[in-house]
Amino acid sequence: xxxxxxxxxxxxxxxxxxxxxGAHLKFGKGKGVFTPGDLMKIALAGCAALSSQFAIEHTLxxxxxxxxxxxxTYDADxxxxxxxxxxxxxxxxxxxxxxxxxxxxxxxxxxxxxxGCTVKxxxxxxxxxxxxxxxxx
Numbered sequence: 001x002x003x004x005x006x007x008x009x010x011x012x013x014x015x016x017x018x019x020x021x022g023a024h025l026k027f028g029k030g031k032g033v034f035t036p037g038d039l040m041k042i043a044l045a046g047c048a049a050l051s052s053q054f055a056i057e058h059t060l061x062x063x064x065x066x067x068x069x070x071x072x073t074y075d076a077d078x079x080x081x082x083x084x085x086x087x088x089x090x091x092x093x094x095x096x097x098x099x100x101x102x103x104x105x106x107x108x109x110x111x112x113x114x115x116g117c118t119v120k121x122x123x124x125x126x127x128x129x130x131x132x133x134x135x136x137x
Contacts, residue, residue: 036080041070046086047119055108056090059101066090066109088113129135 004020006026014028029033045068050114056064067089072081088109092102113120 001034010053019083037072037074040081041084043119044086044117044123045070047117048086048088048113051113051116052088053113055105059105059108060090060092060095064090087121 004045005017007017008015009015013030014026014033015029017025025034025039027036027039045100048068049066052066056066069087069089070084071087072084074080075082090109092105092106097105
């Protein structure tokens with residue numbers, strides 16, 4: 001089992017997500033908050049960022065990273081995303097990489113993300129979700 005997460009509704013209609021270890025995030029519908037669909041895309045981008053970090057820092061130096069943009073195609077009839085498009089952009093302009101070194105870095109980043117991104121692994125397979133509803137009285 002991973003860490004325990006839960007959400008609670010706020011009086012203004014937004015929601016707060018919490019974890020046992022103190023993480024906190026506000027979400028909901030409307031301006032200025034992430035929707036659950038946004039959080040799915042953020043999870044994919046964040047996973048790619050963390051998975052690629054070692055390869056990028058090893059080549060470009062500590063503190064360097066990628067900008068990762070995730071888009072998705074939403075199917076309103078089925079109320080589901082049917083695909084995600086992930087763009088990983090690494091600013092290596094200061095590194096003076098040769099074409100060969102840039103290609104090697106691209107391959108390493110791809111390998112690291114393909115190997116280490118749990119979110120991507122989960123999204124590319126059918127993932128059953130079991131749900132229990134409890135009414136306390």
